Amino acid sequence: MSSSKFIVEVEQRSDYVIPRMCNCCLMETNGFEEICAERDVSGIAFLRCTLKIPLCKECEKHGKASKKYDIPFALLGLLSFPIIGYAIVLEKLFLLSIIPIIVVLIVYFRLRFERKLRKQGHSAPEKTVALKILKNNVIRFIFKNEEYAKAFAKMNKDKIKDIYKI
Ligand SMILES: [Zn+2]
Numbered sequence: 001m002s003s004s005k006f007i008v009e010v011e012q013r014s015d016y017v018i019p020r021m022c023n024c025c026l027m028e029t030n031g032f033e034e035i036c037a038e039r040d041v042s043g044i045a046f047l048r049c050t051l052k053i054p055l056c057k058e059c060e061k062h063g064k065a066s067k068k069y070d071i072p073f074a075l076l077g078l079l080s081f082p083i084i085g086y087a088i089v090l091e092k093l094f095l096l097s098i099i100p101i102i103v104v105l106i107v108y109f110r111l112r113f114e115r116k117l118r119k120q121g122h123s124a125p126e127k128t129v130a131l132k133i134l135k136n137n138v139i140r141f142i143f144k145n146e147e148y149a150k151a152f153a154k155m156n157k158d159k160i161k162d163i164y165k166i
Pocket residue numbers: 022023024025026027055056057058059
């Protein structure tokens with residue numbers, strides 16, 4: 001949704017120092033998530049699993065829970081054509097108002113879920129770190145937690161190309 005992203009671009013190397021705390025809630029943890037870097041080479045998408053970033057059990061759980069909000073959207077996408085067709089054929093155009101009402105409800109529940117997580121100190125409901133391989137052997141780390149991004153940047157000072165927020 002409207003959360004900021006913290007970008008750290010570094011040289012492509014194999015010796016990154018990874019802060020030893022959950023990348024979402026910053027708690028100490030032994031858990032981790034495997035991050036895949038993606039690069040597009042002449043139209044073919046490459047996936048390379050390269051890094052393990054700490055992620056605690058609780059944050060793994062809410063990451064999975066956040067996905068359940070995609071299901072009603074997908075269902076609505078599938079059902080909207082029959083609903084529209086039915087409404088037009090039967091001249092019951094009021095049925096069309098069902099679609100925006102459902103969208104508003106889904107968005108409302110998702111925002112409520114997000115707000116609850118933020119109150120508990122989480123930085124984002126879904127996956128929190130992403131990697132992208134850029135040209136000239138530069139790797140872009142995309143963080144959702146500003147403090148985690150800063151800690152990472154500090155520990156990898158010697159490899160940094162750029163830091164910014166979007
Ligand atoms: Zn956590």
